[in-house]
Amino acid sequence: MRRTILHLAQSSEAGVARVVTDLAAGQCARGDRVIVACPAAGTLSWTAAQRGAEVVPWDAVRSPGAALPREVAGVRRIVDLVRPDVVHLHSAKAGLAGRLAILGLLPTVYQPHAWSFDAVSAVLRTATVQWERAGARWAHQVVCVSDGERAHGVAAGIRSRYAVVRNGVDLDWCSPPEAGSRAAARYRLGVSGAGPLAVCVARLCRQKGQDVLLDAWAQIEERLPQARLVLVGGGPDRSVLAARAPSTVGFAGTVVDPRDWYLAADLVVLASRWEAGMALAPLEAMACSRPVVVTDVPGAREFLPARHVPFAVVALDDPGALASAVVRLLADPAAGRALGEEAQAHVRRHHDVRRVVERMYTVYDEARRVWAAGVHGRNRTTAGARDAQMRS
Numbered sequence: 001m002r003r004t005i006l007h008l009a010q011s012s013e014a015g016v017a018r019v020v021t022d023l024a025a026g027q028c029a030r031g032d033r034v035i036v037a038c039p040a041a042g043t044l045s046w047t048a049a050q051r052g053a054e055v056v057p058w059d060a061v062r063s064p065g066a067a068l069p070r071e072v073a074g075v076r077r078i079v080d081l082v083r084p085d086v087v088h089l090h091s092a093k094a095g096l097a098g099r100l101a102i103l104g105l106l107p108t109v110y111q112p113h114a115w116s117f118d119a120v121s122a123v124l125r126t127a128t129v130q131w132e133r134a135g136a137r138w139a140h141q142v143v144c145v146s147d148g149e150r151a152h153g154v155a156a157g158i159r160s161r162y163a164v165v166r167n168g169v170d171l172d173w174c175s176p177p178e179a180g181s182r183a184a185a186r187y188r189l190g191v192s193g194a195g196p197l198a199v200c201v202a203r204l205c206r207q208k209g210q211d212v213l214l215d216a217w218a219q220i221e222e223r224l225p226q227a228r229l230v231l232v233g234g235g236p237d238r239s240v241l242a243a244r245a246p247s248t249v250g251f252a253g254t255v256v257d258p259r260d261w262y263l264a265a266d267l268v269v270l271a272s273r274w275e276a277g278m279a280l281a282p283l284e285a286m287a288c289s290r291p292v293v294v295t296d297v298p299g300a301r302e303f304l305p306a307r308h309v310p311f312a313v314v315a316l317d318d319p320g321a322l323a324s325a326v327v328r329l330l331a332d333p334a335a336g337r338a339l340g341e342e343a344q345a346h347v348r349r350h351h352d353v354r355r356v357v358e359r360m361y362t363v364y365d366e367a368r369r370v371w372a373a374g375v376h377g378r379n380r381t382t383a384g385a386r387d388a389q390m391r392s
Helices: 014-029 044-050 068-082 091-102 122-138 147-155 181-189 210-223 238-244 259-264 280-287 306-312 319-330 333-350 353-391
Strands: 004-009 033-038 054-057 086-090 108-111 141-144 162-164 197-201 228-232 249-253 267-270 292-295
Touching: 004 014, 004 068, 004 091, 014 033, 014 044, 014 086, 014 280, 014 353, 033 044, 033 068, 044 054, 054 068, 068 091, 086 091, 086 353, 091 108, 091 122, 108 353, 141 147, 141 353, 147 162, 162 353, 181 259, 197 210, 197 259, 197 280, 210 228, 210 238, 210 319, 238 249, 259 280, 267 280, 267 319, 280 292, 280 333, 292 306, 292 319, 306 319, 306 333, 319 333
Parallel strands: 004 033, 004 086, 033 054, 086 108, 108 141, 141 162, 197 228, 197 267, 228 249, 267 292
Antiparallel strands: none
């Protein structure tokens, strides 16, 4: 049976864009009608269309504010237009506007891609947690990408029907690097020299911790003067970070396809303060046979081979620990290559995006089952009330 699947996302770049694009591509390949509603700016509208999805503009800004009523009305218009069988809401803003617009009247799946209450100040945290608790009743399934992310939501009192669907990557896109690909990628990117190269692929913002990485880099430079760091991505913190970065740190800006940066790197590092439970960039780097260093956010240990955890996972907001982990791998290229090969084999076994697509269909079926049970329950309640009124 051909389905109509609506993906709604305000986050239209980086990891969320790649997750939505990969899902849309897999669902289109199955013969379903797939609609992606997102802002026209960013990479998602282009990449989703390239992979076969219909793209509908949804004019939405990142933070809640005065535009929210207009954004909710926009969701309602899109739903009326495409008449989806299931709605898949991605990240906090789509989760807010989408649930307020639909109110559980259609099968609804919400995927936080990082809990909204982790991204706000202490003043707003209580209100944000209360919203997530209330909004859970309008989602028939909540998709987390790790057990850690699910546990984080449960601990915050968000009671819902959870499904854990771990992130996956397109293994054809992350094909095994051929001989000389590191040098070839550096040539294509215009990265000169053969010294150790660390790369961070992430939006430049407080969540991703590039400020902590720069603090660590000062210590790394002292021990490895030939090492270089490139921050790949755009974001609100670029000017602040650039103002304090030394000459050994470069800024690549936003890129649609970061694969060459993974291939050019000796190590990929992510110093996040919080994550969706399983960041996509480290998985992509591992699929490209690169070792990674990440911070100990919920779910970080779940996507790594157990042997890698002592090398790869460091405490949050700890520049010293981060520097030691980076130096350890950059100073020993043979060990880095061996860890990269193990990481690639691990991702190929456990994180193929085709498994994610198949698993998501199970989630959609469960969402439709829960929704249908609710519809039948409401119908029975309405019929009972009508019968009681007639008897009286």
